[in-house]
Amino acid sequence: MPSWRVVFIFGLAPADADFGRGGHCRLPPLVRFSGGSALGHACATLLAGFRRQPSLILMNPALRLLKPYPMAELQARKAALAASGRRIFDFGTGDPVEPTPPFITAALKAAVPTISQYPSVGGTPALRTAVAGYLKRRFSVVADPATQVLPSAGSKEAIFHLAPAFLDPQSAKNTVIFGTPGYPVYESGALFAGGEAYPVVLDGRQNYRLQLERLPAEVLARTAIAWLNYPHNPTGACVDRNYLAAQLAVCRAHGILLASDECYQDLWFGDTAPPPSALEVAGPDLRGMLAFQSCSKRSGMTGYRSGFIAGDARLIAAYRGWRAHFGVGSPSFIELAGATAWADDAHVAERRVIFAEKYRVLVTGLNDRGVQTLPSQAGLYIWARVPGEADADAYAARCLDAGIVISPGGFFGAGGDGWFRLALVPTLDECQAALAIWPA
Numbered sequence: 001m002p003s004w005r006v007v008f009i010f011g012l013a014p015a016d017a018d019f020g021r022g023g024h025c026r027l028p029p030l031v032r033f034s035g036g037s038a039l040g041h042a043c044a045t046l047l048a049g050f051r052r053q054p055s056l057i058l059m060n061p062a063l064r065l066l067k068p069y070p071m072a073e074l075q076a077r078k079a080a081l082a083a084s085g086r087r088i089f090d091f092g093t094g095d096p097v098e099p100t101p102p103f104i105t106a107a108l109k110a111a112v113p114t115i116s117q118y119p120s121v122g123g124t125p126a127l128r129t130a131v132a133g134y135l136k137r138r139f140s141v142v143a144d145p146a147t148q149v150l151p152s153a154g155s156k157e158a159i160f161h162l163a164p165a166f167l168d169p170q171s172a173k174n175t176v177i178f179g180t181p182g183y184p185v186y187e188s189g190a191l192f193a194g195g196e197a198y199p200v201v202l203d204g205r206q207n208y209r210l211q212l213e214r215l216p217a218e219v220l221a222r223t224a225i226a227w228l229n230y231p232h233n234p235t236g237a238c239v240d241r242n243y244l245a246a247q248l249a250v251c252r253a254h255g256i257l258l259a260s261d262e263c264y265q266d267l268w269f270g271d272t273a274p275p276p277s278a279l280e281v282a283g284p285d286l287r288g289m290l291a292f293q294s295c296s297k298r299s300g301m302t303g304y305r306s307g308f309i310a311g312d313a314r315l316i317a318a319y320r321g322w323r324a325h326f327g328v329g330s331p332s333f334i335e336l337a338g339a340t341a342w343a344d345d346a347h348v349a350e351r352r353v354i355f356a357e358k359y360r361v362l363v364t365g366l367n368d369r370g371v372q373t374l375p376s377q378a379g380l381y382i383w384a385r386v387p388g389e390a391d392a393d394a395y396a397a398r399c400l401d402a403g404i405v406i407s408p409g410g411f412f413g414a415g416g417d418g419w420f421r422l423a424l425v426p427t428l429d430e431c432q433a434a435l436a437i438w439p440a
């Protein structure tokens with residue numbers, strides 16, 4: 001009786017691995033087996049078959065069209081800096097450090113069940129009702145929690161999955177419009193869905209408004225989805241109801257789904273008017289549009305992955321059906337934490353005061369050092385001009401040498417050159433300390 005020792009470490013064997021013959025081979029570190037001849041020979045034959053294939057990695061062609069996700073690049077740069085032991089001021093990723101309010105974490109802990117079962121993609125009535133209550137308080141919008149609200153595992157996945165759900169790559173109407181500079185996920189969702197991405201370079205002189213009415217009729221005719229994002233990442237530009245109504249009218253006239261990413265809706269600075277939602281201008285049936293909102297920045301819950309989609313009941317029903325095919329249902333305890341957050345506005349007001357103060361201190365300090373900033377009324381960012389003749393990448397590298405992490409405007413696509421973005425993330429003390437060493 002031969003003594004078998006079979007160890008399968010799952011992974012992809014390198015194409016040039018030597019699988020050997022006669023039941024003995026060594027393939028460190030991915031697949032290794034040794035022992036008697038019969039099993040060893042069978043495995044060797046099987047693996048040799050794989051070897052004849054040119055590659056086991058079949059990539060979605062969309063991956064080749066996309067640049068690396070910019071924030072991943074930023075994390076890598078930051079990690080290298082941290083490893084050198086330097087004090088870091090991280091204005092890169094928009095991931096706030098203010099703690100989640102204790103009453104939300106307490107709600108989450110109390111909701112962790114003894115028996116944990118699969119969540120439903122439609123979410124709990126408690127969460128949908130809390131969202132409907134928030135929409136009524138904040139925007140005077142009446143949404144039916146049963147048919148016009150759907151939870152998401154944070155906005156990002158819901159934004160990414162929209163195009164695969166509502167776009168037919170074979171049809172002539174397979175285009176997704178979005179503004180750039182902007183959040184990269186509108187484009188990646190469109191490309192992974194096999195659609196056409198139609199980036200529109202936003203003009204600072206038009207306050208970074210995406211004006212659908214200015215696009216050629218031929219483009220609008222072949223468009224399935226148009227994305228808006230105000231308050232805007234990365235520039236902090238804001239819009240009013242008239243603008244939103246005009247964009248929705250264009251979409252309705254051309255059979256385009258209007259998707260409004262309203263991730264920064266509740267973070268306005270000081271006494272300025274709260275930014276409106278596209279839901280406010282859509283009428284009671286919310287026809288032809290969906291709004292995407294999130295607990296992430298509003299409630300300090302980026303790690304929870306909790307948000308919602310609200311809008312047209314027919315679109316919500318279709319989207320719910322599509323989303324049932326993959327795992328985006330949120331755990332019940334996350335949903336309960338989300339419901340608790342949407343039911344309360346006081347903690348958001350407290351967070352607003354903190355972000356508004358960081359905004360004021362940084363803008364004043366940067367302007368004093370000769371760095372120009374775009375005025376903004378809401379959001380989590382400062383959009384600033386690269387000083388001097390330097391390009392944004394070179395300037396970001398110079399900032400990094402000083403321990404300051406910023407995002408060069410090019411991270412956000414065409415139209416970002418010559419600018420950089422600061423996320424209002426470091427504490428007030430850190431903002432002051434960073435300003436003291438800020439490269440001009």
Ligand SMILES: Cc1ncc(COP(=O)(O)O)c(C=O)c1O
Nearest residue numbers: 154155156183233263294296307
């Ligand atoms: C414009 C915009 N939309 C959506 C998101 C996604 O937010 P989340 O997935 O945390 O809800 C972000 C995150 O930074 C964003 O900047």
